[in-house]
Amino acid sequence: MFHLAARAFTAVFTLSTVALVAGCDGSGDANDDVAGRENSFPPTKNAIDDFTPGSTGDSNNASGLAEDEVRITMEVPESVAPGGELTRRNLRIVEPDTIRVYQTDQTLRELASVDTRSRRENSGRTVVRFENGRPIGPNVIIEATYGNSRMRSLAADEDRDVKVNPFSEFLVANTLDSYSSGEFSQIMDCVNDANGNLCLNKYVWPTLADQVHDFEINIPGTLDVDGALALLEQRGDFARYVDAMADYALLGESSSGKIEASSANYHSVFWGVELGQTFLESSIAGSGQWGVRIAREETTTDQNGTGYVYPGMTLTSLDAFNIRVTSLASDIPYDRRALIHADGNEFFDRPAWGLNTHSSSPGAATVENDIRLLAGRALYQSITGRSSSRIIGWTRNPYFLDAYVGGGTEQPDRVLSGYFSAGKAIELRSESGELKRERTLEDHYLSVFELNLLRKEGFQRQTLDGRDYNVVYLSTRMGDESEPFVVESGIGNWQISGSAVTQTMATTTLRRDNTGNVTVSVPADNPGQRDANWVISERPSRVYDPNSGNRVVSNGRLNLDRDSASGLDEKPDIAVGASTPDGSLMAFNLDTNAIGDGILVAAEQANASPPSQGRYRLQGVGLGMEQASNRLMHFDNALLVIESSSSARLEGRTLDIIHQVDAESVSTPQAQSSGTISLAYTASNHGAVTFSAGSLTLDGFFTSDQDQFFLQLRQTDGQEEVLGLLMATRLPE
Known part of the structure; x- marks a missing residue:
């Protein structure tokens, strides 16, 4: 017996009618102090004592609150209150001396009071009720x-658990004053639905105010508030997330579209590469560590049978009363392997980790001009x-999603993105049914490719027959005694005839011995190394239908094998992947001893003139190595602009992680902007393309609609050699 596993998503977006608070003369911050009154609900939770899977890092303390109430918790650096209650991120919970609520604008001045009532709980927390919503x-x-410490927070926190701490202060201080007076008025017009229609971008603010607290960034105990703010400014991933969400709030309602179908389900081909620091074993604590994650199928068995994940x-849309809402959620089981690179060039292979999951919280997103999907995730x-x-508890920081949506608005056949998420592995201690945080075992910094291809029942392998494809891949191999870390990339083509795949591939390899x-x-060093003849076949899925029960269906998943097709539930020789329903784009998770753990993308060869103009979002990763260092270079929503049939430019934006081997140091994400690089540009009618400038070369192909490029990155920068994979997808004009 089998059934669909219970890890399903209900992507629900609730539209709340919340009025803008207006100031009330003479009310001030009325304080109805009821400190002596007993609470009728459980005490507030400290996140350090409450590690819960299936939730984000920020514990929700909304228990016992009425709809128009928020609970306020103040968290300060250790140096400000050494005796305060320890909580996440090395902050200390304190009872504030004063709390004030007021209206402001982009000047951050106090403009008017807000009609509120407050009460003090036995826990020392203050609850504020907004009389006008x-x-x-x-x-x-x-x-x-x-x-002497003063910090601020937006009152709009989504879960009504308002934390006033360096993260909230950074958001207030670095976002509002970045707007002009006109931009702030535009934002408030959206909040107030000034044009008579519901403006969905008002909900950016509750999301942003909440998600800044999901970042796992420890504040050193020696820093005061100003020092903590300076540290957050230097964290490129955090600062850029806040900036991106602030820009997102300005997106005009007229540019917002929707997914017309009520829901669309996608296969996810997920590949992530990480560089971080391990503290697991005391003898090599502080050493750098490479890691790779690839998507896996998951089975769970209990008394009811076996479930398959x-x-x-899933994208879900609501289109009622002329309200257009798109919500998305994902669930991606994955395998991980890692390689420690310690001082003295000692290497330790960690090939086996428990199956883990990379899952996102369901939430609203915006479809911009029918080709971009934008959201804070x-x-x-x-x-x-x-x-x-x-x-071990695993945390993952939020990120700003800027994904390409292709194949039409009825049911887009692809949602393609690259993004960055830092996180931690934390040792947990079980006590009285709760999991309490202990020491940090790892810091890791992850660059992700996530290619989501539409599921459609009835897909047949014959859809691919007789077609030619351009192909690119990137993979890593770890743990060989003589060559502990190898990065490999290939550019080539496939010819598919029946179930046979004939591969011609030129490979480039970056090795550390x-x-x-x-x-x-x-x-030229290894001609024909990855030329091969493979077998492609449908990989059926087991699904549960409430009307017809358990079924085995072909819905676009694929196997790649050496000699013969894998059977149901068997692991294929080369890769598991998926195709769009029309067969124009395929993606695979490579998993072989010879090639490694990687991602392969195959797009039908274009029979079209190359694009001569256009703006493209550039995402992806470069892996750099020189004698004494390693570097992970994540392309953080950079810009590729094609200016003519022979010229282009790259406006670089990366997040860099640098591991100094001898010093056993790993940097936090550093925001880098390389300025504008002029590129020579050549392309063929079959889709092959090259961008180049000095030692920088981007080789690959474009799709027939000219909206997507998949590119191998190769560069020599001083003593450093870099190899990687990039994806450029069209932006609205």
């Missing part, structure tokens, strides 16, 4: 003081080793 815009501030994403925590002697030396092999 809970605000959802950026114009209402909650300010708290403790000693396939990596996937929060990722769930997860736990591995629950029944073992070492329980066991003495630390770094070498590069180019296609």
Whole structure:
């Protein structure tokens, strides 16, 4: 017996009618102090004692609150209150000396009071009730003081658990004053639905105010508030997330579209590469660590039978009363392997980790001009080793999603994105049914490719027959005694005839040997190394239908094997992947000893003139190595502009992680902007394309609609050799 696993998503977006708070003369911050009254609900939770899978890092303390109430918790750096209650991110919970609520604008001045009532709970927390409805815009501030420290927060926090701490202060101080007077008025017109229609971008603010608290960034105990703010400014991933969400709030309602179908389900081909720091073993604590994650199928068995979870994403749309809402959620089981690179060029292979999950919290998104999907995304925590002697909690930071949506608005056949998410592995201790945080075991910084291809029942392998494809891949191999870390990339083509795939491939390889030396092999060094004849076949899915029960269906998933097709539930020799329903785009998770763990993309060869103009969002990753260092370079929504049939330019934006081997140091994400790079540009009618400038080369192909490029990155920068994979997808004009 089998059934669909219970890990399903209900992507629900609730539209709340919340009025803008207006100031009431003479009311001030009325304080109905009821500190002596007993609470009728459980005490508030400290997130350090409450690690829960299937939730984000920020614990929700909304228990016992009425709809128009918020609970306020002040968290300060350790140096400000050494005796305060320890909580997440090395902050201390304190009872504020004062709390004020007021209206403001982009000047951050106090403009007017807000009609509120407050009460003090036995826990020391303050609950504030908004008499005219809970605000959802950026114009209402909650300010708290403790000693000489003053911090602010937006009152619009989505879960009504308002934390006043360095993260909320950074958001207030670095966002509102970035707007002009006209832009702030535009935002408030959206909040107030000034044009008579519901403006959905008002809900950016509750999301942003909540998600800044999901970032797992520890504040050193020696820093005061100003020092903590300076540290957050230097965290490129955090600062850029806040900036991107602030820009998102300005997106005009007229540019917002929708997915016309009520829902669309996608296969996810997920590949992530990470560089971080391990503290698991004391003898090598602080060493750098490479890691790779690839999507997997997951089975769970209980008394009811066996359930199957396939990596996937769901888009859900609501179109009622002329309200256009798109919501998305994803669930991606994955395998991970890692390689420690310690001082003295010692290498330790970690090939086996428990199956983990990369899942996002359901939430609203905006479809811009029918080709971009934009959203602030929060990722769930997860736990591995629950029944073992070492329980590990995994955290993942939020990110700003800027994805390409292609294939039409009825049911887009692809949603393609690249993004960055830092996180931690934390040792957990079980106590009285709760999981309490102990020491940090790892810091990891992850660059992700996520290619979501539409599921459609009735897909047949014959859809691919007789077609030619351009192909690119990137993979890593870890743990070989003589060459502990290898990065490999190939560019070539496929010819498919029946179930036979004839592959012609030129490969480039970046290697670090066991003495630390770094070498590069180019296609001429190993001609025909990855030329191959493979077998492609349908990979059926087991699904549960409430009307017809358990079924085995072909819905676009694929196997790639050496000699013969894999059977149902068997692991294929080369890769598991998926195709769009029309067969124009395929993606695979490579998993072989010879090639490694990687991602392969195959697009039908274009029979079209190359694009001569256009703006493209550039996402992806470069892996860099030189004798004494490693670098992970995530292309963070950079810009590729084609200016003519022979010229282009790259406006670079990366997040760089640098591992200094001898010093055993790994940097936090550093925001880099390389300025504008002029590129020579050549392309053929079959889709092959090259962009180049000096030692920088981007080789690959474009799709027949000219909206997507998949490119191998190759560069020599001083003593550093870089190899990677990039994806450029069209932006609205």
